[in-house]
Amino acid sequence: MTVASPAPAGVARPKKPAPSRFLIAGLAVTAAITVWAAWEIDFTLGPLFENFANGWVVVEQFLRPNWGYLDNAWTAWLETISIAIVASFFGVAVGLIFAYMASNVTNRSTRLYRLTKWFLSVLRSLPDVAYVLIFVALVGVGSLAGILALFIFNIGIAAKLTSETIDAVDPGPLEAADAAGNGTFSRARWAVQPQILPNFLSYALYIFELNIRSSVVIGYAGGGGIGYLIQVQFARFNYENVSAIVISMFLVVLLIDQLSQYLRRRLV
Amino acid sequence: MSAETTASTTRTARPQEPGKARATIGAIVLVVLVIGGGFFSNAQWSKFPDIFTEGGRYFYLMLRGIVQNPFSEPYSEYWVQAFNGMLESISMAWIGTMIGAAISIPMGFLAARNVSHPALVQVTRVILNAIRTLPELIFAIILLLPIFGFGPNAGALALGIGAVGTLGKLTAEALEGIDPGPVEAARAAGAPRSAILRWTYWSQVLPEVLAFWLYRFEINIRASAILGVIGAGGIGSVLSQAFRYREWDFIGILLFVIIVVTVVVDSVSGAVRHRIIAGTGKTDKDIDTEPVGL
Numbered sequence: 027m028t029v030a031s032p033a034p035a036g037v038a039r040p041k042k043p044a045p046s047r048f049l050i051a052g053l054a055v056t057a058a059i060t061v062w063a064a065w066e067i068d069f070t071l072g073p074l075f076e077n078f079a080n081g082w083v084v085v086e087q088f089l090r091p092n093w094g095y096l097d098n099a100w101t102a103w104l105e106t107i108s109i110a111i112v113a114s115f116f117g118v119a120v121g122l123i124f125a126y127m128a129s130n131v132t133n134r135s136t137r138l139y140r141l142t143k144w145f146l147s148v149l150r151s152l153p154d155v156a157y158v159l160i161f162v163a164l165v166g167v168g169s170l171a172g173i174l175a176l177f178i179f180n181i182g183i184a185a186k187l188t189s190e191t192i193d194a195v196d197p198g199p200l201e202a203a204d205a206a207g208n209g210t211f212s213r214a215r216w217a218v219q220p221q222i223l224p225n226f227l228s229y230a231l232y233i234f235e236l237n238i239r240s241s242v243v244i245g246y247a248g249g250g251g252i253g254y255l256i257q258v259q260f261a262r263f264n265y266e267n268v269s270a271i272v273i274s275m276f277l278v279v280l281l282i283d284q285l286s287q288y289l290r291r292r293l294v
Numbered sequence: 295m296s297a298e299t300t301a302s303t304t305r306t307a308r309p310q311e312p313g314k315a316r317a318t319i320g321a322i323v324l325v326v327l328v329i330g331g332g333f334f335s336n337a338q339w340s341k342f343p344d345i346f347t348e349g350g351r352y353f354y355l356m357l358r359g360i361v362q363n364p365f366s367e368p369y370s371e372y373w374v375q376a377f378n379g380m381l382e383s384i385s386m387a388w389i390g391t392m393i394g395a396a397i398s399i400p401m402g403f404l405a406a407r408n409v410s411h412p413a414l415v416q417v418t419r420v421i422l423n424a425i426r427t428l429p430e431l432i433f434a435i436i437l438l439l440p441i442f443g444f445g446p447n448a449g450a451l452a453l454g455i456g457a458v459g460t461l462g463k464l465t466a467e468a469l470e471g472i473d474p475g476p477v478e479a480a481r482a483a484g485a486p487r488s489a490i491l492r493w494t495y496w497s498q499v500l501p502e503v504l505a506f507w508l509y510r511f512e513i514n515i516r517a518s519a520i521l522g523v524i525g526a527g528g529i530g531s532v533l534s535q536a537f538r539y540r541e542w543d544f545i546g547i548l549l550f551v552i553i554v555v556t557v558v559v560d561s562v563s564g565a566v567r568h569r570i571i572a573g574t575g576k577t578d579k580d581i582d583t584e585p586v587g588l
Contacts (some may be wrong), residue, residue, distance in 0.1 A: 048295060059388060060388065063385035065387075066452055067445075067446035067527070068446070071440050073443070074442075079439035084436070084440040085436075085437070100489055108330070108335035109337075111331035112328055112331040115328045136489045147557055151552065151556035152553060154555075155523050155530065155554075156533060156552065159533060163352065164345050164348050165342070169336050170338050174345070179549070239429055243431055243520050260435055272436065274430075
């Protein structure tokens with residue numbers, strides 16, 4: 027081995043290992059699902075080339091946003107932000123109670139713990155739009171339906187995120203509380219809550235952001251706010267107005283993201 | 295002096311309670327915001343009690359729909375429509391995820407600081423952030439309906455575009471977090487750039503990225519229901535139709551199918567994700583970067 031020969035004669039290159047059966051099966055299943063799904067929805071990119079001219083007319087209108095329309099939009103924005111504030115406040119407050127019930131750490135009854143987990147996963151499996159449709163049927167079109175729908179929706183998310191944080195708390199204070207003979211409520215309040223509070227508040231801000239983002243959906247389904255305005259303007263083919271609203275939405279979401287990131291950095 | 299020390303050992307003074315001024319101000323601001331929100335949202339709070347008076351009745355009607363003999367008319371038709379709608383939604387979500395995944399790979403590489411040029415990184419990140427800011431519904435409205443018309447095809451494309459934002463960002467972050475060792479080894483052995491990207495970068499992030507894709511699929515199933523409301527097909531369209539005619543027993547069946555299928559798909563997909571990232575040192579929590587429901 028005095029001379030570093032590039033490839034010593036006679037030493038065969040090791041054989042490439044054969045792909046595992048797991049991989050082959052996985053790829054086959056993926057390909058099968060993809061083909062089937064594409065067939066199910068008649069997937070095609072054809073219209074992109076055939077109807078591009080139609081689309082371009084719309085895009086052109088979008089490129090000339092009607093800024094004047096934003097004078098009408100600001101009340102809708104106020105409505106959307108108000109909906110988000112009320113729904114996230116009550117949603118995360120109730121979500122916190124569910125979070126305590128959905129963690130082994132704070133909930134000492136296994137049966138209640140399982141029941142809460144099951145209930146929350148049912149709650150989360152419905153999309154927000156389903157809740158909007160339900161509440162529109164119950165209380166009529168308007169922002170009350172939006173508030174109630176987001177409220178229910180927020181409970182699921184807040185409870186999931188917070189209960190995962192509760193699962194990971196430092197057990198020290200809990201042991202101390204147990205040793206001092208605390209009951210279920212006071213150990214949750216004094217041994218767990220101080221530990222999770224910064225995370226909880228940051229989830230609350232995150233949920234507020236989510237609520238602003240889903241305002242389009244909420245309004246479309248009849249829950250009031252900026253989404254309703256988009257729906258009306260879109261239905262009337264006023265694409266210049268829709269474009270102005272979309273750009274304002276972009277700015278509002280960005281602004282709220284920044285604000286909430288700033289607050290979250292100070293909290294955690 | 296000494297007398298004082300002994301006194302404090304026998305009876306330590308209680309430390310002063312920390313000030314609560316900040317918390318109090320925060321609470322007051324919050325209360326003002328919530329009351330203001332309740333007022334400016336223009337919500338008709340007087341209708342609030344309707345939930346309890348009407349809610350019970352509707353809930354009963356929905357339950358009644360579920361427990362009816364599913365092979366009798368018209369319930370057999372309801373169940374068939376519900377399952378077909380859900381299949382269409384899942385297909386939309388799957389194709390959307392595939393499109394998003396395919397586009398997000400190059401975007402992710404372009405947005406990773408340790409792979410591409412700093413200027414390119416900035417440009418790509420701005421694009422990805424812009425996509426992430428806007429909800430899928432907007433893409434569907436603006437770009438797709440005029441070209442693709444109403445239907446699941448437009449929905450799948452909107453979901454695909456929407457997925458690029460998150461997937462691209464997560465792929466870039468995964469790439470930035472890789473172990474540089476293999477990269478140096480490949481470079482020292484004289485590997486071309488394409489081989490370095492394929493065999494050192496991509497191999498290291500693949501499990502994590504696959505898990506992101508599956509997670510996005512779970513999110514897209516819910517999002518596809520949302521797109522259905524504007525006429526993009528799938529269970530969302532069926533659902534809003536049923537609500538328009540107030541067919542409560544049908545609504546009950548639809549919600550039941552959505553819940554069951556979503557929970558089943560979530561747990562299968564979750565198990566696969568868990569298996570994929572096992573051994574990479576990542577946990578499920580690293581993958582669930584945004585809660586389902588966006």
